[in-house]
Amino acid sequence: RDMAMDTNLIRCGLTAAFIFTVFGKLPVPQNVKMHTINFKNLLQWSPVTYHKGNVNYSVEYQSYYDKAFKKHAHFKKGCTSITMTECDLSILSVMVGYYLRVRAEYENETSEWAVIDEFEPSVHTEIGPPSVVVKPRLDMLDVNIIGPVNENNYKSMQEYFLDLAYKVSYWKVGEEEKVESINTNQKMTTLTNLEAWTTYCLKVEPVLHNRKTHPSSIVCGTTMDNGRAPVWQVIVTLLASICVVFGVTMGIFYSSHYIHRAVKHSFQPSYNLPEHIKEYLKEPSLTSQFLLPPPNMYEESFDKLSIISDIQQSFDNTNIDMNTNMEMVEKQP
The missing domain is CATH 1.20.5 (Single alpha-helices involved in coiled-coils or other helix-helix interfaces)
Structure with missing residues (x-):
């Protein structure tokens, strides 16, 4: 009997928990995280499913300073009654830490707050990909690096992180497994000792200690050889020129011969x-x-x-x- 009673109690508890989950109060948003690149701060979460209908969301934030030194400081509104599952918080100051929270809302019902206890843009933002321009110069490649910028005011990220550097990885087309790399903190660098008349591809990745970074897209360029064309190209060009000159000469000869015969036939009939x-x-x-x-x-x-x-x-x-x-x-x- 005791075992039967225990089993029934367990079943009742599970049933009550299930009913409370399905028909109870509004669920809390899950998987809340901050996605930030170049100070473009997007708070994201998983959508909430509610049996009564579609829900809205509200997001608030508060700085460490306000919570520590202002007794009656309130959270500030970031996004209010939105249907999307992300909120743009790029207005947050770069050098300040914040508490963040989000909740679900349905008419007069609200869920509990899902809280992120720590977010500092200067610490947590990732460094986005730079832009790269490659220009061939003799048997070298000049690499011009256009560094990432703050998404909000377009200041260079290097103004915020003075030790920001770049890793340039390059390889010959067809030999992708043989990757070479150099590190530089300059926006202009040159790849030397390359094979002449060869196509190389490269990518540039920002380097910052203890920081996630994103590499550039792959760009390619073809080297030259001291401004001189290769032997095979000279031979091909010469042969093509000879063929063109010969063709033009023969065309002129046959055209003049035909014209001469036509004129002669007109003025001096055959006999x-x-x-x-x-x-x-x-x-x-x-x-x-x-x-x-x-x-x-x-x-x-x-x-x-x-x-x-x-x-x-x-x-x-x-x-x-x-x-x-x-x-x-x-x-x-």
């Missing part, structure tokens, strides 16, 4: 020589033999014509003079 002329032209010795008279013909013709021409002219002139004189004698009285 066909007779077959016997073509035969003569094919055999120049025969052509000269048939076309030119024998040498003795020139000599005989020339001597005969020249002698006859001179005697006849003299004779004609003598007859003219004698006739003239006879006429003049006859006319005299």
Whole structure:
């Protein structure tokens, strides 16, 4: 009987606890935590499920100083009756510590406060990723680091943390397992002793003692070689230039030849020589033999014509003079 009674009591207790959980007062928000990067402070928690309907949330804060030295100091309101499960508390002073609390609300019902007893922005904020610009210079890479800034006033995080430094990790593309790194506290650094005409990738991560930091996105750059092109590139360029020049030259030659033929055809129509002329032209010795008279013909013709021409002219002139004189004698009285 005793055991049966104990069992019944346990069952009743569990049933009462279940009914109180389901139908009792409003549950307290769970998993409350502060997510802060570069002083962008977001208080976050898990959503509350309530059987009566959707709930709202309110967030309040109080500084260590107010609680310690002000007897009647009240919590200040951060967010009131919001439906989201996060509250932006970036208005908190950087160098001051705070108590934080959040509760669920449904109409006139409120849950108990979920409290964070310690939050100091200067201690708990994480350092966000920097921006990186890579510029190739000969066989080196210049790395320009643009440091993270306060999300609220855009001041450099290095103004708050003077010992903030950066770790530059870099590797050759295709050899990601061979990572090299250098540390620097400058915003400009140069990666030296790199292979020429090779692509390297890198990322930059802030370094601050006992502080969580976030690396930059990966950026890549290709080195050069003292400003000179590699041999293979020179050869390819030379061959390409030769091909282009040859192509242009041949194009001009064939174009001019075609234009010449077209013009010639227009002004000098084509014609066909007779077959016997073509035969003569094919055999120049025969052509000269048939076309030119024998040498003795020139000599005989020339001597005969020249002698006859001179005697006849003299004779004609003598007859003219004698006739003239006879006429003049006859006319005299």
